[in-house]
Amino acid sequence: MSALKLDKVGKRYGAVKVIEQLSLDIAAGEFVVFLGPSGCGKTSLLRMIAGLESVTAGRVLIGGQDVTALPPGQRQLAMVFQHYALYPHMTVRANLAFGLRNVGVPADEIARRIDEAARMLELAPLLDRRPEQLSGGQRQRVAIGRAVVKEPAVFLFDEPLSNLDAALRGRTRVELARLHQRLGATMVFVTHDQLEAMTLATRIVVMNGGAIEQIGTPAEVYRRPATRFVAGFIGTPAMNFVEVARTGDAAGQAVVMLPGGERLVTRVPAAALGESTSLGGGRLSLGVRPENLRLVGAHELSPAPALHGRVDLVEFLGERTIAHVRLADDSVIGVTVQGASPVRGERVGVAMDLDQAHLFDAQGRAFHAGPVDAAGLTERVAA
Amino acid sequence: MSALSPTLDAAMAAPARGVDTGLRRSRPAHALFVLPFVGLYAALVLWPLLQGFWISLHEHDLLSDEHHFIGLENFANLIDDEFFAQVLWNTLRFVMISVPVFVVVSLALALALNRPGRLGALLRGTFFAASVLSVTIVTLVWRLALMPERGLVSQLLAPLGLGEVGWLTSERLALPTVALVTVWWIIGLPMMLFLAALQQIPADVHEAAALDNASRWRTFTAVTLPALARTVALVAVIELIRECQVFPQIMLLTNGGPNNSSRPLAQFIYEQAFVQLSLGYATAASQVLFAIMLVGVSLQLWLERERKERA
Numbered sequence: 001m002s003a004l005k006l007d008k009v010g011k012r013y014g015a016v017k018v019i020e021q022l023s024l025d026i027a028a029g030e031f032v033v034f035l036g037p038s039g040c041g042k043t044s045l046l047r048m049i050a051g052l053e054s055v056t057a058g059r060v061l062i063g064g065q066d067v068t069a070l071p072p073g074q075r076q077l078a079m080v081f082q083h084y085a086l087y088p089h090m091t092v093r094a095n096l097a098f099g100l101r102n103v104g105v106p107a108d109e110i111a112r113r114i115d116e117a118a119r120m121l122e123l124a125p126l127l128d129r130r131p132e133q134l135s136g137g138q139r140q141r142v143a144i145g146r147a148v149v150k151e152p153a154v155f156l157f158d159e160p161l162s163n164l165d166a167a168l169r170g171r172t173r174v175e176l177a178r179l180h181q182r183l184g185a186t187m188v189f190v191t192h193d194q195l196e197a198m199t200l201a202t203r204i205v206v207m208n209g210g211a212i213e214q215i216g217t218p219a220e221v222y223r224r225p226a227t228r229f230v231a232g233f234i235g236t237p238a239m240n241f242v243e244v245a246r247t248g249d250a251a252g253q254a255v256v257m258l259p260g261g262e263r264l265v266t267r268v269p270a271a272a273l274g275e276s277t278s279l280g281g282g283r284l285s286l287g288v289r290p291e292n293l294r295l296v297g298a299h300e301l302s303p304a305p306a307l308h309g310r311v312d313l314v315e316f317l318g319e320r321t322i323a324h325v326r327l328a329d330d331s332v333i334g335v336t337v338q339g340a341s342p343v344r345g346e347r348v349g350v351a352m353d354l355d356q357a358h359l360f361d362a363q364g365r366a367f368h369a370g371p372v373d374a375a376g377l378t379e380r381v382a383a
Numbered sequence: 384m385s386a387l388s389p390t391l392d393a394a395m396a397a398p399a400r401g402v403d404t405g406l407r408r409s410r411p412a413h414a415l416f417v418l419p420f421v422g423l424y425a426a427l428v429l430w431p432l433l434q435g436f437w438i439s440l441h442e443h444d445l446l447s448d449e450h451h452f453i454g455l456e457n458f459a460n461l462i463d464d465e466f467f468a469q470v471l472w473n474t475l476r477f478v479m480i481s482v483p484v485f486v487v488v489s490l491a492l493a494l495a496l497n498r499p500g501r502l503g504a505l506l507r508g509t510f511f512a513a514s515v516l517s518v519t520i521v522t523l524v525w526r527l528a529l530m531p532e533r534g535l536v537s538q539l540l541a542p543l544g545l546g547e548v549g550w551l552t553s554e555r556l557a558l559p560t561v562a563l564v565t566v567w568w569i570i571g572l573p574m575m576l577f578l579a580a581l582q583q584i585p586a587d588v589h590e591a592a593a594l595d596n597a598s599r600w601r602t603f604t605a606v607t608l609p610a611l612a613r614t615v616a617l618v619a620v621i622e623l624i625r626e627c628q629v630f631p632q633i634m635l636l637t638n639g640g641p642n643n644s645s646r647p648l649a650q651f652i653y654e655q656a657f658v659q660l661s662l663g664y665a666t667a668a669s670q671v672l673f674a675i676m677l678v679g680v681s682l683q684l685w686l687e688r689e690r691k692e693r694a
Binding site (some may be wrong): 050051077090099146 | 442585587588590591592593595596597598601605606609612618
């Protein structure tokens with residue numbers, strides 16, 4: 001039985017559709033992250049699960065029980081808000097106890113749960129202070145503590161890290177991951193920060209325009225993005241897209257023409273593309289991440305460069321360097337530099353790891369090359 | 384300064400000498416910026432206050448402008464004056480009736496009308512609109528409405544057998560009736576203060592309470608009301624000051640009657656000064672009014688501070 005199930009859930013404000021017919025199954029113990037740009041409907045969806053906003057269609061089930069019509073307090077949920085939403089005139093202890101008192105938990109049980117949460121989240125020295133006497137990070141821990149003591153069926157997090165500074169955000173992220181491991185609880189987390197999504201999630205739900213673009217593990221959405229939107233949204237620096245035209249097939253694989261006029265035999269099976277490209281008049285996008293490209297001499301033979309261009313800009317990012325290369329059609333792609341940095345204006349060739357090169361049709365649908373090994377990915381994401 | 388050691392002196396002077404942009408140093412010329420306000424405040428508030436106290440120590444005839452110093456005799460006379468005791472009691476009664484009603488009713492209105500949409504906006508505007516009316520119009524309207532038998536109020540209450548009640552002509556009812564009219568007239572401002580305070584409460588705190596399974600009443604008492612405590616104190620202080628000085632609506636509705644049962648302190652002061660022409664006695668009475676307001680406001684601010692420290 002799933003811990004949380006959304007059954008054809010929809011939301012509209014008057015004539016404006018925010019979310020249309022969305023279904024999702026979340027198993028017990030999962031850490032699911034709703035990821036998407038501002039306005040994609042991820043926060044609305046979370047608030048609909050919480051009961052803070054009504055659904056205009058479909059059903060919300062928690063632990064198999066239909067809670068669509070239940071008020072927020074009776075859904076066995078706890079939520080951590082973006083701006084903490086602590087009760088300002090209550091002490092930390094009273095903040096934690098408030099929800100438990102409201103449902104008639106006995107005093108000794110309340111004390112036990114508060115002690116346990118305080119130990120876990122290092123809140124003990126703060127219990128008699130008020131929110132105004134706490135730093136941002138401490139307030140966030142109290143907000144998390146307030147959720148933990150309720151021992152809910154599902155934890156909801158609404159961009160809880162966005163108000164913290166970079167260092168604290170990193171630390172709290174690790175604490176949240178630990179908390180999830182320790183409690184083994186079901187968690188739903190909303191963010192627009194892909195790093196948070198990648199590091200915390202067991203599954204990521206990538207949303208755009210009120211609909212789900214892809215549901216998958218971090219490795220899946222990174223390595224086999226289902227759509228061009230997902231491919232472009234996930235990964236920093238972003239995936240490169242090069243406009244190409246399909247010219248034919250070679251040994252069952254699609255052949256495309258690159259901006260410079262060269263032909264490239266991809267590893268994408270031609271059969272999969274089939275009719276799809278004829279819809280777009282043969283126009284496709286070739287998508288490759290910067291780390292799957294490398295600079296080579298313009299006339300190198302092995303590996304032979306697939307693309308040619310001129311170095312526009314070299315960015316030093318610390319653990320790696322990205323060269324921005326301007327191609328024949330004036331588009332610019334980012335290439336990870338291995339070895340000596342090129343100089344600005346230098347003519348270079350760009351070789352491509354064809355196993356990691358994707359094609360996207362005019363509708364944004366993705367076509368992948370070869371099988372994926374998920375093992376190598378975790379390292380790169382963690383870095 | 385001689386008590387300070389030379390090194391400490393030097394240390395204190397050092398920052399000013401280090402980076403002297405001239406902006407951080409206090410110069411006599413800076414006083415020019417506050418001078419207009421201080422000048423007006425002194426001329427229009429402080430000086431009349433002192434002048435008033437000085438006059439209250441005199442027997443001062445307004446017509447002839449003759450005056451001679453009599454010390455605290457005016458105050459001694461006030462203590463023995465039964466008429467003064469009655470108007471003082473009337474004023475306190477008026478404050479005790481109207482201030483709590485102001486706080487409770489304006490808070491209730493604000494809670495009811497703190498909602499988006501046209502109806503809310505229309506009602507907010509309607510409740511505030513009466514405050515814009517001048518006291519003459521308000522009292523004219525209410526005198527008509529409160530007329531026994533023919534007035535709107537009497538007609539509405541006739542089925543309950545209250546059609547012939549003399550709201551403004553009964554000794555027991557006149558003052559409470561004027562208090563209710565006053566509430567109706569100027570409830571708009573405290574309501575707006577509460578609305579502003581309600582809108583300062585972040586929505587997510589109420590959402591957190593909803594997720595914490597708090598009932599509406601519990602949310603109100605445990606979340607909303609504590610957030611409004613300062614505004615409750617503010618409204619109480621403002622209304623205390625305003626209602627201690629109640630005068631025009633009483634003058635126009637009952638003229639202090641019947642049998643002085645609704646005559647307030649401010650009317651007493653006015654009549655002593657400009658009808659009886661004894662300015663010294665009138666100013667002595669206004670010193671008492673000033674003292675009452677000062678005590679009342681201090682008491683309220685002290686209570687608020689105590690409450691905060693306890694919590």
